[in-house]
Amino acid sequence: MNTYLPKLKTYAGLLVLFLALVLPLKSIKAQRLGHGVSRGGGHTMSRGGGHTMSRPSSRPKATRTMPTRSTPSRSINGGHTKNKSRNFSKPTTKTPSRTANKKVSTNRNNSKVTNRKGSNNAPKLNTRNKKTSNIKTKNNNRVGNKTHIGNNNVNINVNNSRHNNIRNTRVRSSSVRYTRPPYRYGGHRYYCHRPYYYHPYRPFYWGPVWHPWGYFVTSLATTAIIVSIVNDDDDEDEYHYDNGTYYLKTEDGFVAVQAPVGAEVPSIPKEAEEVTVNETTNNYYYGGAFYEKNAEGYVVVPATAGTIVPGLPEGGEEVKVGEVTYVQFGDTYYQPIQVDGKNMYEIVEVKAE
Amino acid sequence: MKKLFFALAVFTFPFLVQAQEKQIDSTAIFILDKMSDVIGDLASVSFTLNSSVDKLNADSNIEKHYKHSEVTMVGPDKFVSRTQGDQGNHAFWYNGEFMTYYSFDENNYVTLEAPDNIITMIDSMYTRFDFRFPAADFFYPSFTDDIMEAFDNIQYNGQKTVDGESCFYIIATNPDTNVQIWVSNTMNMLPKRMVIIQKNKENLQYEAHFTKWELNPEVPNSIFEFTPPPGAKLISILEK
Numbered sequence: 001m002n003t004y005l006p007k008l009k010t011y012a013g014l015l016v017l018f019l020a021l022v023l024p025l026k027s028i029k030a031q032r033l034g035h036g037v038s039r040g041g042g043h044t045m046s047r048g049g050g051h052t053m054s055r056p057s058s059r060p061k062a063t064r065t066m067p068t069r070s071t072p073s074r075s076i077n078g079g080h081t082k083n084k085s086r087n088f089s090k091p092t093t094k095t096p097s098r099t100a101n102k103k104v105s106t107n108r109n110n111s112k113v114t115n116r117k118g119s120n121n122a123p124k125l126n127t128r129n130k131k132t133s134n135i136k137t138k139n140n141n142r143v144g145n146k147t148h149i150g151n152n153n154v155n156i157n158v159n160n161s162r163h164n165n166i167r168n169t170r171v172r173s174s175s176v177r178y179t180r181p182p183y184r185y186g187g188h189r190y191y192c193h194r195p196y197y198y199h200p201y202r203p204f205y206w207g208p209v210w211h212p213w214g215y216f217v218t219s220l221a222t223t224a225i226i227v228s229i230v231n232d233d234d235d236e237d238e239y240h241y242d243n244g245t246y247y248l249k250t251e252d253g254f255v256a257v258q259a260p261v262g263a264e265v266p267s268i269p270k271e272a273e274e275v276t277v278n279e280t281t282n283n284y285y286y287g288g289a290f291y292e293k294n295a296e297g298y299v300v301v302p303a304t305a306g307t308i309v310p311g312l313p314e315g316g317e318e319v320k321v322g323e324v325t326y327v328q329f330g331d332t333y334y335q336p337i338q339v340d341g342k343n344m345y346e347i348v349e350v351k352a353e
Numbered sequence: 354m355k356k357l358f359f360a361l362a363v364f365t366f367p368f369l370v371q372a373q374e375k376q377i378d379s380t381a382i383f384i385l386d387k388m389s390d391v392i393g394d395l396a397s398v399s400f401t402l403n404s405s406v407d408k409l410n411a412d413s414n415i416e417k418h419y420k421h422s423e424v425t426m427v428g429p430d431k432f433v434s435r436t437q438g439d440q441g442n443h444a445f446w447y448n449g450e451f452m453t454y455y456s457f458d459e460n461n462y463v464t465l466e467a468p469d470n471i472i473t474m475i476d477s478m479y480t481r482f483d484f485r486f487p488a489a490d491f492f493y494p495s496f497t498d499d500i501m502e503a504f505d506n507i508q509y510n511g512q513k514t515v516d517g518e519s520c521f522y523i524i525a526t527n528p529d530t531n532v533q534i535w536v537s538n539t540m541n542m543l544p545k546r547m548v549i550i551q552k553n554k555e556n557l558q559y560e561a562h563f564t565k566w567e568l569n570p571e572v573p574n575s576i577f578e579f580t581p582p583p584g585a586k587l588i589s590i591l592e593k
Binding site for chain 2: 031032033036038074075076077078079084086088131132133134135136137138180181187198200317318325328
């Protein structure tokens, strides 16, 4: 056993070496071409890095001298940098050879984009207090504006975390096959049945009895009922339901929140609209919540991808996702679309690549 | 153990041979270097770019989309561009502190803190948010080195006439991509046209055509400042 272990390590080492030699390193694409050298991703010949350009190994090394050209201090790109050797054994064209070896390789330390003078690895102070966009990531961590000092007006969105529970914004997959190719961005595919048609997000108003998320009341009507929901931590959350609006109790009163998935209520407002989920299933849509009808009443269900809704409640956030702008509620993305000339939204199905 | 070395050698040999087949034409590199030298020496520049890009539609047919962009840069930290095309109208403003993308069609915009020089800003915005700036490739400081690194074969293919102007014609290829660059045969040796063909993806093409080069123009700083139009909405953005 002891004799096999060193052999095993040797084989493993050789295998790693083999893979490193054989598998090509994909250069990162920047803009339309890869810029491995500019971005510091590639090795350079001038450093003796074993590059694979064709040239006889017996050729003597060229003398490396610093360039005589001087770059203006305010150059648009900091000046042209050349790290790779320009020593060519013989030109493969009709060009006279005197042009071939004229260039000498330079070895500027500031050649990498990320190492250039003034490169911006450290966050800057927002001395001008300018409003900037929230930067969202796929796991919903908001990283925008964290570097600001005196951050008193930079956050453009109300913090809806309390009212916009991720658990209640998860999306069920569509059972209808998508015929349109997905929109790809950041390692995710965004599927929709209908084409993107932008219209500005304007929260829909469901009438005087409906209250948007975050709305505060000191007391509820006697018609309000209590709905208990088991949350992700196996604790029971107690919601108060009245006329299509759900409330959570606070110290001073009640605050309107998003409908909790799983809540069962005896009735929903008559303004609720029937929306098609698939050929056999319809949901009822009211106040941003989806309901399924059963014998006892209505159950709040997760949104289903592909469902088309006529309006969205307050609490959403317009988010630029590559070339398109979606409205986001927690984990749910709504694509603006147009149906028979009317502005509507389709729930997007998001899948990792 | 000897057998293992032999097996490794047999497997590795074809790849090493393939790597050694890289063909770099010194004339092509000379021309690209000269072009990059001129660009690197510019303190300010403006130009117009007409471009087309192929995309696959829902039926997997190739659609060609056209864009017209006007670009102005002042080194080291000012950039503005406006693009109009059949896939939307938008503009970028960069003043050394903030970068703003504004959509004329949607009347919304994204403003982000940005690095303090043009190239780092362009690279950072592409890497993080997929923003593509018109003809940005040519302004990378190690453009020639980047081409040498990414392509196996770079050849100078003589002079061709583009819009009545004599140009040096360079072709760079690797197994996935074919890039063709026309560089003006003038004192300034500026890029005239570029074509990128994705050989591994239905031969989709991107073509860019430069006109109206202005070298070291006097440009007022105020054009790099973004002022939101009436009703324009600041929106969030999803990082890649």
